[in-house]
Amino acid sequence: MHGTDESDRGESIRFGAVQCEMFAHTADIGLRVTAPEETSLLEGAARGMLWCIGDLIAAPGAELRTRRVELSAADRAELLRDWLAELLYFVDHDRVTLERIEFRELSPGRVRADWIVAPYDPEASRLRREIKAVTYHALRVEPTREGWCAEVIFDI
Amino acid sequence: MPGGGPIHVELERIDHCRWRIPRAYRPDMRVDGLVYADDVLIEAIRSDQSLVQVANVATLPGIVGHSLAMPDIHWGYGFCIGGVAATDPDVGGVISPGGVGYDINCGVRLIRTDLTEADVRPRLETLVNTLFATVPCGVGQGGRFKFKKPDLRRILTSGSRWVVERDLGDPEDVDVTEGGGRIDGADADAVSDRALERGEDQCGTLGSGNHFLEVQVIDEVFYPEAATVLGLQRGQVTVMIHSGSRGLGYQVCEDALKLLRGVPDRLGIRLPDRQLACAPVHSSEGRQYLAAMRAAANFAWTNRQIMTHLAREAFSKVFERSPNALGMRLIYDVAHNIAKIERHQVGGELRDVCVHRKGATRAFPPGHPEIPPAYREIGQPVLIPGDMGRASYVLVGQPGAMAQTFGSTCHGAGRRMSRSAAIKAARGRSIQRELADRGIIARARGRTGLEEEQPDAYKDVNDVTRVVEEAGLSRRVCRLRPIGVIKG
Numbered sequence: 001m002h003g004t005d006e007s008d009r010g011e012s013i014r015f016g017a018v019q020c021e022m023f024a025h026t027a028d029i030g031l032r033v034t035a036p037e038e039t040s041l042l043e044g045a046a047r048g049m050l051w052c053i054g055d056l057i058a059a060p061g062a063e064l065r066t067r068r069v070e071l072s073a074a075d076r077a078e079l080l081r082d083w084l085a086e087l088l089y090f091v092d093h094d095r096v097t098l099e100r101i102e103f104r105e106l107s108p109g110r111v112r113a114d115w116i117v118a119p120y121d122p123e124a125s126r127l128r129r130e131i132k133a134v135t136y137h138a139l140r141v142e143p144t145r146e147g148w149c150a151e152v153i154f155d156i
Numbered sequence: 157m158p159g160g161g162p163i164h165v166e167l168e169r170i171d172h173c174r175w176r177i178p179r180a181y182r183p184d185m186r187v188d189g190l191v192y193a194d195d196v197l198i199e200a201i202r203s204d205q206s207l208v209q210v211a212n213v214a215t216l217p218g219i220v221g222h223s224l225a226m227p228d229i230h231w232g233y234g235f236c237i238g239g240v241a242a243t244d245p246d247v248g249g250v251i252s253p254g255g256v257g258y259d260i261n262c263g264v265r266l267i268r269t270d271l272t273e274a275d276v277r278p279r280l281e282t283l284v285n286t287l288f289a290t291v292p293c294g295v296g297q298g299g300r301f302k303f304k305k306p307d308l309r310r311i312l313t314s315g316s317r318w319v320v321e322r323d324l325g326d327p328e329d330v331d332v333t334e335g336g337g338r339i340d341g342a343d344a345d346a347v348s349d350r351a352l353e354r355g356e357d358q359c360g361t362l363g364s365g366n367h368f369l370e371v372q373v374i375d376e377v378f379y380p381e382a383a384t385v386l387g388l389q390r391g392q393v394t395v396m397i398h399s400g401s402r403g404l405g406y407q408v409c410e411d412a413l414k415l416l417r418g419v420p421d422r423l424g425i426r427l428p429d430r431q432l433a434c435a436p437v438h439s440s441e442g443r444q445y446l447a448a449m450r451a452a453a454n455f456a457w458t459n460r461q462i463m464t465h466l467a468r469e470a471f472s473k474v475f476e477r478s479p480n481a482l483g484m485r486l487i488y489d490v491a492h493n494i495a496k497i498e499r500h501q502v503g504g505e506l507r508d509v510c511v512h513r514k515g516a517t518r519a520f521p522p523g524h525p526e527i528p529p530a531y532r533e534i535g536q537p538v539l540i541p542g543d544m545g546r547a548s549y550v551l552v553g554q555p556g557a558m559a560q561t562f563g564s565t566c567h568g569a570g571r572r573m574s575r576s577a578a579i580k581a582a583r584g585r586s587i588q589r590e591l592a593d594r595g596i597i598a599r600a601r602g603r604t605g606l607e608e609e610q611p612d613a614y615k616d617v618n619d620v621t622r623v624v625e626e627a628g629l630s631r632r633v634c635r636l637r638p639i640g641v642i643k644g
Contacts, residue, residue, distance in 0.1 A: 011579075026230040093353055122296055127294065128602050129295065137429055155258045
């Protein structure tokens, strides 16, 4: 995977068994996600991307909505990118944050899931930066001894 | 596995500001790479992976001349930021959305005023706060203007003129916008509903990242004759706006990259980076992307036009005079993420080539017919934002740009520090206070905007502009020192 020396490492956060870590890229931001299995890798990457954007706090009493997602791609890496790009569209356009994910099907090139989302409160949320897009550059999803590791670079 | 750090690329020195990546570096390179940098800048360039990206671009089918890199290059995705590549459509030349970027027609405009620093300094804090309240900026910030799809489609085909005709600007603004604020061949039907939806409330918004609005003072004039033609002089206050096509443009690029999936394999094009996905300019996919990209470019010019109107409103409120009475005239507006079909000399004959400028600015020389008549004798104005603590520049295009770089020059200072490193370097410091100590009032919406964009994160724009001048690509007219900054 990408250089893993200390100088490359940025902030990190854990979501249960999933580790998310920003890594250095000159103009943009890289996200490295390690997870024990593929579903938690996808969920962790989604949460990691939102963490890069900021602390998105659901509006008090906001009604939860369900977004059904069905994606097919040539390989795991492309599927992960499409998954994140789809979520980014909803975050940017609908201004929602992710409450939970219910997976319905996951295979190497296909995912079906429900995203349970809620509008975020722009006043209460602490936004750090806008992610313009999820790029294909240096995109990787690979098995590891502990599970899976993914790397993706966001255009900032 | 490639690392996040530098990858060694052997460079051949040509002269004090030019370096070659020979085709021998990689067997799939179709042309040499050519990098503009001096001894100082080349060391910064070697510290990331941008040189590999220059070599990667040299593999694109139909590329002519060189895979070019300006002195502000740094590691991007697909193309390096600061890259220029021209392809010849008549010999299978491709267009690559990665050579334009997600922020289609990200660009810069400069507005002059009749005010001096002495006029502005007593009300600077009020002015910056008013601009911050008036120009929407930051993540998830919608604008004051919302456009339904029929109007958006008009913007996509007509560009900034459409909003100027609705009292959001002066007719003269269009005359001094690159291409008249519009590029021919835009097709709103090539833009997806998703892209239109993302654009509905984002026209007239700054965004975040490196986008900004700055109040500046001209602190040095290098080329007085050109400054006079432009209406600029030492001590004068200016306003610079840096933004692009917002969510609409990002979605157009996203859609295009999906559209192009499978095209390189189908045509036997081997790509060193998925982000370089491409299609022949003359293919249906290539034509569709060009039409959508042009529509997004028109949206971006309109976006900057509306922010110009908002900035004029803010100045008018603070100084209690009309924008006209304040002399708030647009100097120029340039794109620095775009692909255009332009006529250039290739191998001794004039060819219509597709010039990709990814973090690079058009810099046509004096006399070029695409320069507004008022500026034609001095060359096309080139606006180079530096960083929020140091300076920005106005330059004009020079004949060397046509001879060497398909009429292109640099677009900014170029990052030298990653965002993570910049945040680490800012720990325990207040960038806002440090800027205030230097007489610069800064306001930012995002939590880490000022840290990530701090002056130390950038190369020295003085070095970058000196190199493009010495290389004969563009000539410095004046330097602009920031005194007020708003960021997303």
